[in-house]
Amino acid sequence: MGEKLLMKGNEVIAEAAIRAGCRHYFGYPITPQTEIAHYMAKKMPKVGGVFLQAESEVAAINMVYGAASAGKRVMTSSSSPGISLKQEGISYASGAQLPAVVVNIMRGGPGLGGIQPSQSDYFQATKGGGHGDYRMIVLAPSSVQEMYELTVDAFNLADTYRMLAMILGDGILGQMMEVVNFRDEEPIVQADKSWATTGHGMKREHNVITSIHLDPAVLEQWNKGLQEKYRVIAEKEQRYELYRCEDAEIIIVAYGSVARIAKNVIKVAEEEGIKVGLLRPITLWPFPTKAFEQVIDKPRAFLTVEMSSGQMLEDVMLAVGGRKPVYFTGRMGGMIPQVDDIMAKIREIRAN
Template identity: 75%
Template sequence: MGERYLMKGNEAIAEAALRAGCRCYFGYPITPQTEIAHYMAKKMPKVGGSFVQAESETAAINMVYGAASTGVRVMTSSSSPGISLKQEGISYISCAELPAVIVNIVRCGPGLGGILPAQGDYFQAVKGGGHGDYKMVVLAPLSVQELYELTVEAFNIADKYRILTMIMGDGILGQMMEMVEFKEEENIVRGDKSWATTGTNMERDKNVVTSIYIEPEVLEQHNLKLQAKYKMIEENEVRVESYNCEDADIIVVAFGTIARIVSNVIKQAEKEGIKVGLIRPITLWPFPKEEFEKYAKVPKAFLTVELNAGQMVEDVRLAVNGRKPVYFYGRMGGMIPKEAEILDKIKEILK
């Protein structure tokens, strides 16, 4: 039995990062994730790390670039508009193949948005919000316990593949308090850091970290190398949870906070003789396409429920590939669907 604490989601992320060996944090305050920076400012000096409140989100992501180049475990966090400002740096870091973790506690939007929960940043996260053909691993927790566990995992994945890994939550997950059980010792998987710019000590050739490839032939080869790495990640790092899908009348697809609500909808539907399954992508990228292959012929239809105008539904439709109808139900602006709304939509589809 490990240590147990009642913690706010944002604080659990920060504590998990420290336990995972994060020793550099660069960020800029923006609700609803500011507690991550507060926690890091208090705790990072105690473990011999560096905390810097940057002058802007743009500065913060470029500090991440510099620290990651030395091989240290580094993290930044922000919320939707701040993540938008980081996009150029995210693309540069991706091209340079540097491991780091980014936390996005999503606001509703577009624009400045409010601090209430939303999932409108799905496209930005999984399709690449910056320029060029790059990918990030995107993890979507649904509880404070998972915020902790997946933050540790994010650092391991980042190191293993030299890739940016994003934790994507929302205002509910960041602000809510739940019991968290921490392990006595974390499973830390550190990748090879022979590429890092730590000084040669006159004993080896110098390392160069760059995201500049001017010659088209060289840039194409670098891109092909990146795509091969992404394919390897798709084969090895998919995480998904399925429930009640074997002979479901309808399968609902949801991630994060909405998946918690759908769990209660399943119980309500069962009382009315409707069997509802749930597929919960935990990695939004790589997307769990094979899970849809497995259950594609089972239900009468699929329904995605999201806190946006319809984003993940496009990936669900690609995965189902026309074998069954795929419907969408969403709320925006920080509005959260009630269980009855989702159940009514299920009944409407099954008429």
């Protein structure tokens, strides 16, 4: 058995990254994720790593590009407007097929918005917030324990597929404290990084890391290679939780901290004699369409609940494909969905 510690979500992400072999962190402070940088500033020098507070988010993501190009495990973190500033570098790194981990602990928007929790960056994370036809693997923890486990997974997935992986959390998860069970040893993927710019001593051809291909035919072939990789990931890496969906008449679809609220809704609904289940996407990309195929015949309807205007709703509707009604309820601007509000929507659906 490993250590069992009471820790804050943001600090757990940082500790998990170190345990996963991350030795380079570049970031810039912004609420509600600044504790990640604080933790890295304290711990990285003790493990022989590099912590650097960059002069801006733009600088930080370009430093990630450099460290990843050298084959190092590297991470950056920010919150919503800071991630927006990183989008050009995220697109560059994706175009160059560089493995790295990006953490977004979401806050309300648009613009600077507020510092309260939100899920309004779903489109940015899953549809590609920068330019070009690229994807990131997007992992959505719903507990502090998962923030640990999925951060380790993010580094392994990034190295396995040579691409960016994102941890998409929110201010609730980043700031809450829970007991975390740490493993004695992490399952570290040892990926082939013969492509990295590590110096060659004139013993091999130069490795070149770039995302620019001026010949359109070459760029198209490069893009086709990316899309083929994404198809493999979409087939192999869908992750989800099905909770009490076996005989549910309504299935809630929610991720992250909202999924925790949904489990309380299920208890309240049961007291009223209403059978409600939860389908929780853990990978937001690839979106877990296979989960819907497992349960599509069971409920009379799906209810998507988000701290946004209904961004994941579009993917839920695509996965359901018109076979069942899909409803939505949510809050914006840092407001949190309440059990009573969700129950009111469930009663409304049953009455239709």
